[in-house]
Amino acid sequence: xxxxxxxxxxxxxxxxxxxxxxxxxxxxxxxxxxxxxxxxxxxxxxxxxxxxxxxxxxxxxxxxxxxxxxxxxxxxxxxxxxxxxxxxxxxxxxxxxxxxxxxxxxxxxxxxxxxxxxxxxxxxxxxxxxxxxxxxxxxxxxxxxxxxxxxxxxxxxxxxxxxxxxxxxxxxxxxxxxxxxxxxxxxxxxxxxxxxxxxxxxxxxxxxxxxxxxxxxxxxxxxxxxxxxxxxxxxxxxxxxxxxxxxxxxxxxxxxxxxxxxxxxxxxxxxxxxxxxxxxxxxxxxxxxxxxxxxxxxxxxxxxxxxxxxxxxxxxxxxxxxxxxxxxxxxx
Numbered sequence: 001x002x003x004x005x006x007x008x009x010x011x012x013x014x015x016x017x018x019x020x021x022x023x024x025x026x027x028x029x030x031x032x033x034x035x036x037x038x039x040x041x042x043x044x045x046x047x048x049x050x051x052x053x054x055x056x057x058x059x060x061x062x063x064x065x066x067x068x069x070x071x072x073x074x075x076x077x078x079x080x081x082x083x084x085x086x087x088x089x090x091x092x093x094x095x096x097x098x099x100x101x102x103x104x105x106x107x108x109x110x111x112x113x114x115x116x117x118x119x120x121x122x123x124x125x126x127x128x129x130x131x132x133x134x135x136x137x138x139x140x141x142x143x144x145x146x147x148x149x150x151x152x153x154x155x156x157x158x159x160x161x162x163x164x165x166x167x168x169x170x171x172x173x174x175x176x177x178x179x180x181x182x183x184x185x186x187x188x189x190x191x192x193x194x195x196x197x198x199x200x201x202x203x204x205x206x207x208x209x210x211x212x213x214x215x216x217x218x219x220x221x222x223x224x225x226x227x228x229x230x231x232x233x234x235x236x237x238x239x240x241x242x243x244x245x246x247x248x249x250x251x252x253x254x255x256x257x258x259x260x261x262x263x264x265x266x267x268x269x270x271x272x273x274x275x276x277x278x279x280x281x282x283x284x285x286x287x288x289x290x291x292x293x294x295x296x297x298x299x300x301x302x303x304x305x306x307x308x309x310x311x312x313x314x315x316x317x318x319x320x321x322x323x324x325x326x327x328x329x330x331x332x
Contacts, residue, residue, distance in 0.1 A: 054086060061078065062079070077108070093116060110133050126153060130146055140174050148171075151168045151171075151188070168185045172185070177213050182213075186205070186208075194232045201228065209249075215256065219253060
């Protein structure tokens with residue numbers, strides 16, 4: 001038997017030690033299986049007896065959360081949702097607050113508290129909870145996550161666009177490479193009359209294009225700027241300048257890729273070859289309208305251009321990926 005395993009089990013030097021190690025492993029896996037089984041069983045049983053006895057359901061949740069599974073968020077969230085369904089708002093509020101005190105830092109719990117207050121008209125309390133989470137963020141990623149939530153709450157619920165914009169701009173000062181902040185700022189500006197606030201929309205594009213984000217991301221923003229101007233722009237000079245900027249970024253990207261593939265500098269290329277490349281860019285400039293054909297899937301739901309951001313916001317940030325599952329599945 002190996003002296004140690006991937007889970008950090010103790011070394012086995014004798015046959016007796018090996019037997020003890022096997023026993024410890026069995027106890028660990030059996031206890032883990034029983035915990036998960038109890039979680040699933042509690043959920044199913046509570047759902048089954050709900051049609052017969054409300055108090056019975058409450059007792060199942062209470063015993064599961066206070067005795068058997070005090071550190072399993074899923075069952076606590078179900079209990080809070082059940083109490084809210086029974087119009088026991090204070091009880092639901094207490095369950096969520098107690099869970100957050102037991103396991104601090106869970107985004108799904110904080111957002112559940114925020115949405116509970118919002119549903120019952122406590123908009124100021126909901127905003128306060130989001131501000132607290134933003135200020136207590138452990139890193140810029142977490143702070144940006146809550147900044148987006150706070151800005152959307154202020155914009156969509158409280159109807160205060162200027163305040164929401166200020167929140168996002170402050171977040172961009174902390175996290176200037178976060179494309180999602182720029183996307184939310186663009187969505188906010190484009191949600192109004194784009195013919196009236198075209199200058200603000202273009203300022204958002206320019207802020208993103210001049211940011212220290214990766215070059216490929218800058219190209220995407222430059223493409224969206226050109227498409228926006230083609231659909232809503234009123235000045236052909238602004239459109240041509242935007243297209244030239246997009247082509248410049250594209251050439252920089254192509255040049256960087258060639259250097260990476262060839263392992264050489266473009267300055268070592270023959271003059272004739274560089275001249276042909278420049279001539280090609282001139283021809284491309286004369287066929288500017290062809291670019292729109294390559295972006296036929298474009299629309300003004302900005303999130304759709306950035307992969308999973310549209311379907312699963314902040315999915316790459318671990319625990320944040322499940323915050324919007326009102327009935328989260330049992331952990332695996």
